[in-house]
Amino acid sequence: MQALLGARLNIRYARLTRTSVVCHWPPILMALHATRSAPEATTKAVREGSSLRVRFMSIGLLFCLLLCVTIYSLRYELRSYTFLTQFLNPSASGPLVRLISHVVEAQEVSLPTPQGNVRARLYTPRGIAHPQGMVLVHGIHHLGIDEPRLMNFAQAGASNGFAVLTPELAALADYHVDNASISTIGESAVWLHERLGTAPVTVVAVSFAGGLSLLAACDPRYAPHMRSLVLMGAYDSLARVMHFLATSQAELPDGHLEPYTAHDYGAAVFVYAQLPQFFASSDLPVAHDALRDWLWERPEDARALFSKLSTAGRTTMELLLARQIEKLRPKLLEVIEADAPGFAALSPEGKLAALHVPVFVLHGATDDIIPSTESLWLERDIPKQYLRDALITPAFSHVDPDKHAIWKDQLRLVEFLAGVLRAAN
Secondary structure, three states, X not given: OHHHHHHHHHHHHHHHHHHHHHHHHHHHHHHHHHHHHHHHHHHHHHHHHHHHXXXXXXXXXXXXXXXXXXXXXXXXXXXXXXXXXXXXXXOOOOHHHHHHOOOEEEEEEEEEEOOEEEEEEEEEEXXXXXXXXXXXXXXXXXXXXXXXXXXXXXXXXXXXXXXXXXXXXXXXXXXXXXOHXXXXXXXXXXXHHHHHOOOOEEEEEEOOHHHHHHXXXXXXXXXXXXXXXXXXXXXXXXXXXXXXXXXOEEEOOOOOEEEOOOOHHHHHHHHHHOHHHOOOHHHHHHHHHHHHHHHOOOHHHHHOOHHHOOHHHHHHHHHHHOOOHHHOHHHHHHHHHHOHHHHHHOOOOOOHHHOOOOEEEEEEOOOOOOOOHHHHHXXXXXXXXXXXXXEEEOOEOOOOEOOOOOHHHHHHXXXXXXXXXXXXX
16 A cells, blocks of 8 residues: 555656656747847848948949049040149149159250251150150240240150150241251151150140141151141241231131231241341341340340441331331331242141141130131141141130130140140050
8 A cells, every 4th residue: 555655656756747847848949949049130130231341342342443444534634634734833733743743854965957966855754664755846935945834844744754855946046937947846756756766756836836847747757757746826827927917917718807916026026037128238237136135025135226226227126116016017018028939938838738647736716926817727728637636725825825714615725635645645
């Protein structure tokens, strides 16, 4: 009996124990379930965070790619902007200027030509082993290659990656346009091309050097050394320009005359180049020095010589210095007519069928030395397949950019120069 009772108690204990175990299973399973869910949530959050980071990185990379593509596609426009900025202000600085520009080194060189050695200056960008070449030809100015604006342009070109050669044309530095300057321009292109050993060079010609450079580009001895030609305020017909300086009327290609006030400086240059036609032989030495001083902006020195001139010579000189060109007009027109063959020989007009060099034409709309109508004539005379661009703009004067031009005109000037830089490369 007692044994039986013990057995029942054991059975009951066993049942109670089993029941108790069963009763505790659900909490254990819940805990296990909760333990498994926490890592899954964390993993999901990590995945979502990683996905977001990948998205942001992809957008950033895409933006950087688009930015690089945009900068690359506008690289010549950006170079053009820095070029013009440094031309206007050689001490200009800024992130873009510092990024694109190079340190410039300049050295005096001597060019051998059929007329003898020619003084020149070579500007080179430091750090560029094989730069493209540019020949920069000055206009009529007594300072020649030392003229500050020309030096600024050369510095800007070299800072932009070009090796820039500025040859001195003795005749233009003495206010004359002559045939010898044509070969000097051509020989300069040959010399720089052979020295650099790269592609043919870009020739940039200022003012009266423009027409002479066109004639050099038509010469088969020089044309293969020229990659392109950039004309800044150039002429097509020298006689037509002289007629403008005497009359203040610019002739259009359709034959119409347009009133257009000429600068009296141009008439003084013309008289200086034709002194024997305006002064007696006995007055020539003094007239030469007096008018030279006037052109060199030394009016007091010029006036001090007046007393040494004859009465007729003094009258002519006083009219020039008083800017009374209209009183000299009959004599000016007479000399222009008499020297028509000489002007024609130094003019591109009628000779450009032999041109095989791409040309860019730039002219200031308000140019009062060589009227902008001359570029209209050039547009007509340059073979169409070689005329790359032509711009007559108020953003440029005779040889200077206008700092106060509206943004649209400035942008068009940047685009024009970008085309020149693109052609040079």
